[in-house]
Amino acid sequence: MQNSRNLALWHYWVAFGTFLPAVLLGAWQMLMRSPLPAPLDDPDAYYASVTLHGTAMAYVVTTFFAMGFGYAIAATSLGRPVRGVAAAWIGFFICLIGTVMAVATVFAGKASVLYTFYPPLLASPWYYLGAFLLIGGSMIWVVLMVVNMTAWKHDNPGRPVPLAMFAITATALLWAWAASGVLIELAGILLPRAFGWSDLIDAALGRTLFSVTLHAIVYFWLMPAYIAFYTLVAEAAGGRLYSDTMGRLTFIMFLVFSLPVGMHHLLADPEHGSGFKFLQSFLTFLVALPTLLTVFSISATLEIAGRHRGGRGLLGWIGALPWNEPMVLAVGLSLVMLGLGGFGGLINMSYAMNLMIHNTSWVTAHFHLIFGGTTVIMYFAIAYEMWPRITGKPLRSKRLASWQLWLWFWGMLITTIPWHIAGLMGQPRRIAIFDYSIPLVARTAPLVIISVIGGLVLLVAATLLIIILVRSHLGERVLAQPLRYALAVNPPRQVPAALNGFALWNAILLVTMVVTYGYPIGQFFFLKSHSVPAIEVTSQESAPTGVR
Amino acid sequence: MARDRGPFTLDNPWPRIGWWSTGGLLAVAVILGFIVLGREQQNGPTLGTWTAICRALGITADIGPAGEPQPPLRTPSRIAWTSATLAQVAGGNAEHGAFVALNCTACHGEQGVSQTGLYPTLAGMDATVIYKQLDDFRSGKRSWGAMNAIALALSPQDSADVAAYYASRRNGLPPVAGERFQAGHTLRESDPAIRLAFAGDPARGIPPCAACHGPGAQKLGAPQLKTQPPDYIERQLAAFAQGFRRNDINEQMRTIAVQLSSDEMHLVGQLYGAGAAAAQVAGR
Numbered sequence: 117m118q119n120s121r122n123l124a125l126w127h128y129w130v131a132f133g134t135f136l137p138a139v140l141l142g143a144w145q146m147l148m149r150s151p152l153p154a155p156l157d158d159p160d161a162y163y164a165s166v167t168l169h170g171t172a173m174a175y176v177v178t179t180f181f182a183m184g185f186g187y188a189i190a191a192t193s194l195g196r197p198v199r200g201v202a203a204a205w206i207g208f209f210i211c212l213i214g215t216v217m218a219v220a221t222v223f224a225g226k227a228s229v230l231y232t233f234y235p236p237l238l239a240s241p242w243y244y245l246g247a248f249l250l251i252g253g254s255m256i257w258v259v260l261m262v263v264n265m266t267a268w269k270h271d272n273p274g275r276p277v278p279l280a281m282f283a284i285t286a287t288a289l290l291w292a293w294a295a296s297g298v299l300i301e302l303a304g305i306l307l308p309r310a311f312g313w314s315d316l317i318d319a320a321l322g323r324t325l326f327s328v329t330l331h332a333i334v335y336f337w338l339m340p341a342y343i344a345f346y347t348l349v350a351e352a353a354g355g356r357l358y359s360d361t362m363g364r365l366t367f368i369m370f371l372v373f374s375l376p377v378g379m380h381h382l383l384a385d386p387e388h389g390s391g392f393k394f395l396q397s398f399l400t401f402l403v404a405l406p407t408l409l410t411v412f413s414i415s416a417t418l419e420i421a422g423r424h425r426g427g428r429g430l431l432g433w434i435g436a437l438p439w440n441e442p443m444v445l446a447v448g449l450s451l452v453m454l455g456l457g458g459f460g461g462l463i464n465m466s467y468a469m470n471l472m473i474h475n476t477s478w479v480t481a482h483f484h485l486i487f488g489g490t491t492v493i494m495y496f497a498i499a500y501e502m503w504p505r506i507t508g509k510p511l512r513s514k515r516l517a518s519w520q521l522w523l524w525f526w527g528m529l530i531t532t533i534p535w536h537i538a539g540l541m542g543q544p545r546r547i548a549i550f551d552y553s554i555p556l557v558a559r560t561a562p563l564v565i566i567s568v569i570g571g572l573v574l575l576v577a578a579t580l581l582i583i584i585l586v587r588s589h590l591g592e593r594v595l596a597q598p599l600r601y602a603l604a605v606n607p608p609r610q611v612p613a614a615l616n617g618f619a620l621w622n623a624i625l626l627v628t629m630v631v632t633y634g635y636p637i638g639q640f641f642f643l644k645s646h647s648v649p650a651i652e653v654t655s656q657e658s659a660p661t662g663v664r
Numbered sequence: 665m666a667r668d669r670g671p672f673t674l675d676n677p678w679p680r681i682g683w684w685s686t687g688g689l690l691a692v693a694v695i696l697g698f699i700v701l702g703r704e705q706q707n708g709p710t711l712g713t714w715t716a717i718c719r720a721l722g723i724t725a726d727i728g729p730a731g732e733p734q735p736p737l738r739t740p741s742r743i744a745w746t747s748a749t750l751a752q753v754a755g756g757n758a759e760h761g762a763f764v765a766l767n768c769t770a771c772h773g774e775q776g777v778s779q780t781g782l783y784p785t786l787a788g789m790d791a792t793v794i795y796k797q798l799d800d801f802r803s804g805k806r807s808w809g810a811m812n813a814i815a816l817a818l819s820p821q822d823s824a825d826v827a828a829y830y831a832s833r834r835n836g837l838p839p840v841a842g843e844r845f846q847a848g849h850t851l852r853e854s855d856p857a858i859r860l861a862f863a864g865d866p867a868r869g870i871p872p873c874a875a876c877h878g879p880g881a882q883k884l885g886a887p888q889l890k891t892q893p894p895d896y897i898e899r900q901l902a903a904f905a906q907g908f909r910r911n912d913i914n915e916q917m918r919t920i921a922v923q924l925s926s927d928e929m930h931l932v933g934q935l936y937g938a939g940a941a942a943a944q945v946a947g948r
Contacts, residue, residue, distance in 0.1 A: 372686075391720025394697030399689070614678030623672065624686050631690055635721065643723070 127184025138172035159548035170231030207256030214249025241310035297328025316647035320387035327378035341494035350602035352443035355421025446497030453489035478539025531570030534563035761829025781895025787836025794827035857931035894937030
């Protein structure tokens with residue numbers, strides 16, 4: 117880990133330090149929406165909390181975690197010091213300052229616009245500036261990942277880039293492409309209006325630009341989990357990776373397929389014609405390819421490990437796996453949640469079926485199951501794997517870690533399954549108060565109460581995570597095993613240039629983006645303008661009571 | 665290795681596979697989204713290819729901000745209270761009006777005092793009110809029996825004359841001028857008719873009747889109601905509530921009447937028409 121030890125550790129601690137209070141906010145929001153009495157029963161506080169929860173989880177936790185993971189991978193997989201550590205620290209502090217600015221503005225009640233911004237809602241410029249610094253600062257990390265991979269390739273001509281490094285570079289490039297949408301929206305639309313340089317706000321263009329970010333960002337969140345699937349699981353299970361090439365193809369496909377698809381978030385928006393909505397909805401289905409490829413190859417990897425450990429018969433290898441290893445347990449639970457959430461996703465991305473669940477709690481439940489479940493449980497497992505390597509201090513108890521993973525798993529299922537059903541019954545999302553005396557709303561009350569219980573279980577699990585990590589810090593230093601990445605059954609000696617770099621895929625992605633987004637964005641400049649007056653939420657007294 | 669480096673060299677397998685599959689997928693999606701599926705309409709004939717492509721791009725004939733659906737323009741009355749109108753009413757010739765009024769006596773009474781609940785008393789009614797109602801009958805803004813045909817036979821000047829004649833009669837409706845507003849009635853008033861007439865019902869957006877119809881106040885164009893036959897008052901309220909009568913310029917009577925129960929209409933009619941029976945005997 118050499119010079120990147122502290123770098124990775126600080127990134128992880130910012131991520132997990134933000135995570136716990138954000139979970140607390142989430143649990144309170146569930147309580148607030150329920151028929152049960154909640155402390156601080158105030159709709160304004162609710163929307164500020166939703167903004168804070170979303171901003172913390174979607175931008176802060178994930179970006180810091182991915183950056184820390186990236187630096188750790190660059191050091192361990194390439195087996196040499198990370199280049200540009202000074203720049204990395206500068207990036208860390210820019211992101212940290214941005215985080216503090218954004219969080220402070222939301223706390224001041226001047227930015228309750230939710231993390232997706234929703235123009236023409238307008239927040240204080242400090243919030244947008246904070247978000248810009250946080251996302252923009254992470255671009256330094258993107259450059260460093262590319263620089264480190266390129267430099268290694270230059271020094272090792274003809275050798276395949278280690279899969280972990282290849283994958284984290286794909287993640288970095290994916291994030292650069294994804295972030296371009298939100299950065300342009302912030303710099304070109306939201307900040308000029310927030311500073312008062314323009315009177316109107318082009319809400320439709322803003323939403324379209326954000327859609328570039330909105331779907332790819334979830335794959336940016338998901339990628340560390342997939343990297344763990346491909347590079348850490350086999351080693352923890354005591355076997356070998358089924359296929360290195362499938363891993364490379366998976367990450368390449370995620371890079372190409374997760375971007376030209378964001379307009380399936382705008383299926384109910386009036387500013388676009390049906391053609392591009394269908395086109396991007398169609399391309400979204402291709403994301404199933406790398407997902408199913410991964411499910412197949414990780415199952416195969418686990419089977420190899422299980423049979424190696426003496427498992428026999430059609431399914432006997434499953435029982436032979438070391439389920440007491442947090443990484444193995446996490447991958448099992450993660451794949452269960454991916455299965456449930458993935459099928460929900462097929463409904464969301466379908467042009468016609470989406471109308472049934474658009475803007476209902478179903479959508480919120482879906483992304484909590486996929487992100488909060490599938491993805492974050494792998495973040496935990498990665499932390500349990502990385503912490504001993506970074507600090508030199510092992511986890512005090514793997515049993516407690518397994519408990520934490522199980523609690524999180526059940527908490528997430530108990531929260532999201534009733535939430536899905538409430539959405540199907542028509543419960544809208546982004547609503548602070550429900551009048552449960554209305555018969556139509558009253559039907560959802562038992563479901564919402566079950567979700568609250570799940571939220572409390574999640575809060576316990578999140579607290580347990582911090583306890584486990586802090587206990588590890590307080591323990592004694594022992595000589596830790598170096599982090600070893602999974603060896604493939606057939607380790608690659610040579611791979612085609614197309615599977616060892618990203619030039620071809622970036623070129624393909626650029627053309628695809630121009631085809632899929634060129635007209636939808638370009639039309640605003642020559643066909644129609646959607647500039648509307650902004651709705652300022654910078655002062656809480658802006659709306660009369662009862663209208664908020 | 666060095667051979668297959670460029671992303672645009674199509675003779676190498678990976679770029680060839682990448683570009684061809686990307687192009688193929690985009691082509692399939694574009695053909696499906698812009699032509700095949702775009703042509704099919706759920707509730708209409710299949711579109712032409714060009715129309716389908718334009719629709720899929722979001723370009724339709726009605727592109728532009730969606731307008732609020734506008735109901736056809738309908739004015740409740742031709743009368744506006746301009747100084748010209750008021751001057752014409754004020755210049756009515758009562759003597760000629762008495763001659764015109766011979767047409768009215770069959771229904772509205774010899775002396776302009778209605779003997780039945782079917783017709784209103786005209787004697788003593790404000791001239792602007794009669795002038796406006798005659799014009800509304802003439803233009804079809806208000807419909808009732810023979811009145812439309814009678815009004816069509818009258819010129820605007822005839823209307824002003826007959827209005828002046830009836831306004832000058834002292835045997836019918838008491839003039840509003842000189843009456844005092846009956847203070848002291850509040851929302852706590854127990855008689856619902858008195859409460860409605862003098863305090864209204866703010867919770868339902870109903871102003872007091874007396875604010876326009878007297879006693880104690882009168883708004884331009886609003887008839888005084890005291891000693892008007894109660895059945896007539898009640899029926900007009902019902903007509904406003906049901907939308908049969910729509911010639912109140914600011915829609916105020918339709919807004920109010922639709923909030924009233926039929927019991928309330930009856931009670932208000934009784935309240936204002938209290939002296940009608942005595943007036944009928946006197947006005948024979």
